[in-house]
Amino acid sequence: MEALFHGILMLFSLKTFFVIVACSFYGLFVGSIPGLSATLAASLLVPFTFFMDPLPALCSIVSMSAMAIFAGDIPAALIRIPGTPSSAAYTQDSFALTQQGKSQLVLGTDILFSAVGGLMGAAVLMTSAPLLANVAMKFSTFEYFWLAALGLSATVMVSAGSQAKGAIAMCLGLFLSTIGVDITLGYPRFTFGNVALLTGVSFIPAMIGVFGISEVMRNVSQRRMDFAITKVKTRGIFAGVGHLFKKYQWNMWRSGFIGIIIGILPGAGADIAAWIAYAASKRASKEKELYGKGSIEAIVDAGTANNACLAGDWVPALVFGIPGDSITAVVIGVIFMKGLRPGPMIFEQHPEIIYGVYFAFILANLLMVPFGWLAVKVSSQMLRVPKNILVPIILMFAITGAFAINNDEFDIITLGVLGIVGYFMERNDYPVAPIVLGLVLGPILEHNFMMSMIKTDWNLLLFFTRPISALLGICTVAMWLFPFLMVFLEKTKDKKNGLKKNGLA
């Protein structure tokens, strides 16, 4: 109880509250600019969190990400370009309704259902995380190995496009994590005599490079990007939304649940939650024909799910140290940077920080209503910020931020190299988020695997003898076999169809 009050007191201290408010506006700004993602915003925020206490550092990411995911809905509705990938699922519907003169209803719905979705996620985080932390206390190296393997496998499974490319991106992240002194014998691997590489690839510059520099490169290589912006009147923006709460009450609960489950699943983020909620909504809807042509029901569902997902993403990150998505990969980096260790022990050793994070989610989602209203009010001005000025400034912040972590020029080299890698991989349809997840989970995976192997005298079967370990192991192996099974089933189906066509069956 004492920790609870301490956490709330820390949250409402002037410094932390100021950080939350400032980062909320930062999130609203970045989220509403098409082409700049919440992950980029989080990675650029990290150098600043380096100089903050643990709670404000974590709260800054909570408030920024909640606002950015909502703010992505604004350009989706006004110019048919999603501000962040999380709004992509219902962009067509939002813009179609705007063209029908219902932009106020769309944006009012976006604000309120995003806030409610976020609050639902926060409630589940508050109730499930401590329970799971109790279970996680019983985990040994076997379970942690399988959890990391499961998280990485899920990342590959949900990656857009070719899963083989997702797997290559994950391997690249894992390979980068092997650079530096090895954990078993202290032998320097892949350092080639470079002292700066002995401690491994610096996570923060690598992350800013993969997400930030690659986005800068992509943005500067676009020749032109013009759009006409619809102005929105904010007076009466919430009129009619109350009726939607009554009409789509069941949708809201269902999508909140989908968002939270997708969030808890390691590796899948708000964008996937929105797509799945959209698909589920369409399947269950009585007005299927409106989907893609201006369905407010679709916006209710997907808008609730993507914000509910955010808090869900924090569950595996806080409880197991396994990121739920790329933003929580950043969070784990920040937690380590603050000298803490994500996992069940953080609930015992620093409960005040955990309570602070819970209430930061509630506060951020409550602030979303007035701040979101304000963002809609100034949306036409925000969308007019020239990108040819904004992008060079982002580049300069990325360079300075990468340098500020260790005051080392080598980090800027890491930033540039990973930026080039991220840019070329994205251009060739390789997802880049698995690189960062591989980099974060690589040490957990290798450390727990080697520890387990050494203590069992290299008996692989012992990975399946403990009940939870066996369950996680079976889930992981099933996930690996799933794509091959699908190919086999497709081939069998084709063969049957071929035989039927030829009249042989």
Next chain:
Amino acid sequence: MGKNDYIGAGIFIALGVFIWAVSFQFPVLPGGHPGPSLFPRILGTLFIFFSLIVILEGSRKSKTPPAPPAEVDEGGNVTLIGEENYFNAVLVIILIAAFIALAPHLGFIITGGAVLFILMWKLHVKPLKSLIISAVVMCMIYSVFSKGLRVPLPHGFLWW
């Protein structure tokens, strides 16, 4: 699936082979068990395996036509022109390299200001406007990081 996929897969196969080659130099654990080399070798194998799948996928699928460079909606409200100016992407890397090389000599403000000015100018911001924005932004970043957060930013001969 185009030519780039085959090149990409080739690069990752080469990386897999390279990892295997380097891992032979790593020591083994007592009892002859693999130690530091185990994980890199697994990864090297996975790079080769998944790259071969990418090649296989490429050879199975027919070549898809390239995406149209512009997307214009019915009302003509949105105009998106695809990625065309690759020089600017290369320029970003050149500017980062120039920053690393020159910042210790010219100092953070001058080098960073030059980086900002050149990039803005290349992105068609008017020279005078670029100059003013670069100066203001660099002073702001310097104040935040150097004065506010006490980061020892590189200072050159002018001590900036």
